[in-house]
Amino acid sequence: MDRLVASFKRLPGIGEKSATRLTFFLLSAPDQIAAELADALSRLKRETVLCEGCYDLTDRSPCRLCADDQRDDSVICVVEEPGDLQAVERSGQFKGRYHVLGGALSPLDGMGPNHLRIPELERRVRSGTIREVIFATNPNAEGEATAGYIAERIRSNGVALSRIACGMPLGGDLEYADHVTVGNSIENRRKL
Ligand SMILES: [Zn+2]
Numbered sequence: 001m002d003r004l005v006a007s008f009k010r011l012p013g014i015g016e017k018s019a020t021r022l023t024f025f026l027l028s029a030p031d032q033i034a035a036e037l038a039d040a041l042s043r044l045k046r047e048t049v050l051c052e053g054c055y056d057l058t059d060r061s062p063c064r065l066c067a068d069d070q071r072d073d074s075v076i077c078v079v080e081e082p083g084d085l086q087a088v089e090r091s092g093q094f095k096g097r098y099h100v101l102g103g104a105l106s107p108l109d110g111m112g113p114n115h116l117r118i119p120e121l122e123r124r125v126r127s128g129t130i131r132e133v134i135f136a137t138n139p140n141a142e143g144e145a146t147a148g149y150i151a152e153r154i155r156s157n158g159v160a161l162s163r164i165a166c167g168m169p170l171g172g173d174l175e176y177a178d179h180v181t182v183g184n185s186i187e188n189r190r191k192l
Contacts (some may be wrong), residue, residue, distance in 0.1 A: 001027070006119070054098040055117050065098060066089045072096040074131035076124060078150065080104050082136060088136055096134075099124065104142035105149060111142075118150055125154045132160040139166040139184075 001023055007021035007037060010143065026034045051058045053066030075096030085098050101116045124130065125180075133154065137143035145170050152160045167185030 017150045043163070054084050054085070054182065055100040055102065055120065056098060069096075070133055073129050075134065076130055076132075077134045077136050078121065078147075079136050080146070084136065084138070094134075096132075101137070101146065104137055104146040106142045113149065116146070118153065121150065122154055125157050130159050132156075132162060134162050134164065139164075 004026070005016070005019045006063070008014050008022050009016060011067055012023075026037070047059055048057050049058075049059070049061050051061045051063035051066055053062045056063050056065070058061045058064070072095050075094075077085075077088055077094055077100050078097055078099045078101060079088060080103055082100055082102050085100055088098070089093050096126050099123070101118070103111055103116055105111055105116070106114065121133075125133065133151075135147035135151065137146045157162065164180075165188040167188050168174065168181060174182060
């Protein structure tokens with residue numbers, strides 16, 4: 001039990017209390033629950049590989065999206081993490097290729113350009129088939145800095161560079177939105 005509590009505590013967002021609660025839950029739950037968790041955990045590392053095309057985490061390389069010849073080779077959507085790729089994919093609005101950076105620039109956390117898959121992106125852009133690069137990094141300080149930094153590095157290749165829009169969420173209320181969000185909404189307005 002101590003070993004399991006210690007293991008849970010290493011996970012992000014899990015403290016002593018949650019770790020203990022999870023451990024007691026598994027102890028009292030039907031055997032199958034713990035067995036499924038153990039199986040999923042042991043297979044996670046063994047059966048997950050990095051896609052050599054987009055650097056997403058996948059069960060095979062090239063991944064399903066890179067292998068799909070119906071997708072547009074001329075547009076790359078750059079995201080920070082595999083979860084972000086899934087979010088863009090769920091929107092159903094993008095039919096091009098992806099590039100997962102593996103994080104965002106964050107000097108305070110020791111995340112420099114060398115920690116991200118920027119040379120790999122440059123290589124893809126230089127291949128000549130790319131017409132546009134869409135930066136879908138997060139709309140926060142790190143995400144903005146990352147998009148700006150990479151844009152400058154690949155600008156000379158003559159590709160169109162774009163940034164996802166940010167502003168009011170659907171169903172939002174202007175009166176209660178912060179001034180930065182309202183400002184972005186004005187700046188990123190669209191024609192009717
Ligand atoms: Zn891929």
